[in-house]
Amino acid sequence: MFTELNSILNTSPESFTPGEFILLSDRQSDASFLIHHFLSFYLKARCKVCFVALVQSFSHYHAVSQRLGVSLTQAKEKGQLIFLEGLKESLSVFLPQEENPDHQAMSFLRDPAAGLRSLYEFVQSSVVGSSGGGGASAEQWGPPVLLMDDVSVLLSLGVRVGAVLDFSHYCRTTVCSQLQGDVVMLVRCDGEAEEDYADDEGSEQLMRGLTHQSCLTLHVQGLPTGYCRDIHGQVEFCWKKRQSDGQHAPKKVFQFKVHDKGVSFFARGTSRAVL
Amino acid sequence: MAAPVKSVDKPPAECSPLNFTSFQKKSRSKSLSIPGTRPSVQNGQLLVSSGVTSLDYLLGGGLAVGTVLLIEEDRYDSFSRMIFKYFLAEGVVCRHELFVAAAQDDPDDILQELPAPILDDVAIHRPGEQPRMSCEPQDTLDAMKIAWRYQNLPKVQSALASSSRFGHYYDVSKTMEPEIRQAAKWHRFYHPEHPPLSSGTHSPKLESYSALLKSLRDVIQREGFDLTAPLPKSRNILRVGLHSLGSALWGDDLCCHDNPKNVHALTSFLYGLRALLRTSLSVAVVTVPSHLIQDRALMGSITRLCDNAIALESFKGSERETNPLYKDYHGLLHVRQVPRLNCLASHLPDHKDLAFKLKRKQFTIERLHLPPDLSETVSRVSKGELAGAATAAAACSSATSSAKHLDF
Secondary structure (H helix, E strand, C coil), rough: CCCCHHHCCCEEECCCCCCCCEEEEEEEEHHHHHHHHHHHHHHCCEEEEEEEEEECCHHHHHHHHHCCCCHHHHHHCCCCCEEEEEEHHCCCCCCCCCCCCCCCCCHHHHHHHHCCCCHHHHHHHHHHHHHHHHCCCCCCCCCEEEEECCHHHHHHHCCHHHHHHHHHHEEEEEHHHHHHCCEEEEEEEECCCCCCCCCCCHHHHHHHHHHCCCCCCEEEECCCCCCCCCCCCCEEEEECCCCCCCCCEEEEEEEEECCCCEEECCCCCCCCCCC | CCCCCCCCCCCCHHHCCCCCCCCCCCCCCCCCCCEEECCCCCCCCCEEECCCHHHHHHHCCCCECCCEEEEEEECCHEEEEHHHHHHHHHHHHEEEEEEEEEEEHHCCCCCCCCCCCCCCCCCCCCCCCCCCCCCCCHHCCCCCCCHHCCCCCCCCCCCCCCCCCCCCCCCEEEEECHHHHHHHHHEEEEECCCCCCCCCCCCCCCCHHHHHHHCCCHHHHHHHECCCCCCCCCCCCCEECCCCCCCCHHCCCCCCCCCCCCCCHHHHHHHHHHHHHHEECCCEEEEHHHHCCCHHHHHHHHHHHEEEEEEEECCCCCCCHCCHEEEECCCEEEEECCCCCCCCCCCCCCCCEEEEEEECCCEEECCCCCCCCCCCCCCCHHHHHHHHHHHHHHCCCCCHHHCCCCCC
């Protein structure tokens, strides 16, 4: 996890607000480094994490998390992390070799227009299983957390926007309201916000719908002045509800640079390349 | 996974009881020594050359094994096809296996058009031909009397055992010799040969793409490129070349309609391709005629499903061809996406304004720089004005263009 990001968000693995829906979004940029931050953050906070990874393989997250100080294989063995590797499971749906059991998480790929019910059932079984059967396992984990990387690839696979919004609503109800856990989702968008893209109704609509449902949004964009090798973009933080102290502003903008072992955030114009 | 060098042999579960730390020295494991590959200096990924050395440099050393390179075709598919052929030719020279899929041309024809490699240092295996070092007979090669200057040079290898060089250069005016080409093992998928069979599933995927994915999966599993199965002793890389996906010849209507019926066919296929590649020792190059796809958002989602993405914009046929600003180049090259593989950071290109030129022995990609302004006019003519002034230049009168230039 990135310490500068923790100080900006005013959280730490020991104390964070439960029951939050955090949305990571990007526009013509790549916000996946934030997913790595939240993954290591919640694992260090001893929460039970359900990670739905739809675009990268397990070893990718494992390699990055090792640099951030968390071992995903150990977390999986201990039962703290439930990892759905979407790529691997999708192959068995696209190219069925033998009879597959029907209760697979990615079986919605057979008929994407029907919705994401199977995926929701997988999420529900993994998060509810933790708090329900606590007596059997040796260690008690904290509140459950759902991480999704990323949601907009579901649109590319043929799922309707409404189905994805329904799925996120169901997840939010189960994880945030009932179990007081957190949900972090990554959504990616391609077009310009101002132009009226009739074609991009899908991902714009999805982003707007998810932003409405979330209570904290981190929006990653490129620099408005163009491409720079030393500043990789800017992050816009947007809080929906005021926290108990109520001191901070609802919106903040920071610029960032991604290094090998972390990400540094700085106020606009204070990059080391400029000063 | 995109095949990091150190951990391909051992699945992660095996490592944990033996290690006290998670740090593993790279020299411990029996690292893969597949000819034609090298580990990346940035993150230890296994890289293969794309056939174009300047493209390798642009992409951070080469194409990572397990990833997809998307090439958005130029208008007449001339330069993207050239890069496609470079990629396959590099596979032949490095003794990798090839999988070529096309709907327009027969893969046999594509392979016959591959450019000839310029092999100075490594000889081609020709049975019965003596190495022509000098007039010395072979038994007294230890002490050369006449050509003693050649004494210390390495001996010419008689077999193309391992191309120790990473990238090769090709001569596009000649085609690859049949002996070299036939030494390569390759598989083909020609779309007209696979008639559509009716499937029962109601999926958004097209028959052609499903058949292609299935054929690729069969090749990967049969020839031992699958990383989940126990690997054979000698490993090799499979180079997958998919030509012109999304075009109408594949049965897809992405390029024909504004609101295509099978919007998600190509993206579902690319998702399946990504899944296949991440679990096998293969690299894919996919070309897509993006200039025919009207929906920019769709192009965005196609790009996000691939790892590396470049777009070629050639000057052929446009007014830029005769523009003196661009006279040194054949077109512009845009880097649309670079991947983050197994690490947080990615290799970002230094500059985004790149232009390419296809020379006989090299495909160069360099930073676009304007030629020096050696004309008599004081101010540099902009690109838009030049197009109009070019027609007036024949009249060669300063009166017509004096309004644009400061006249001292």
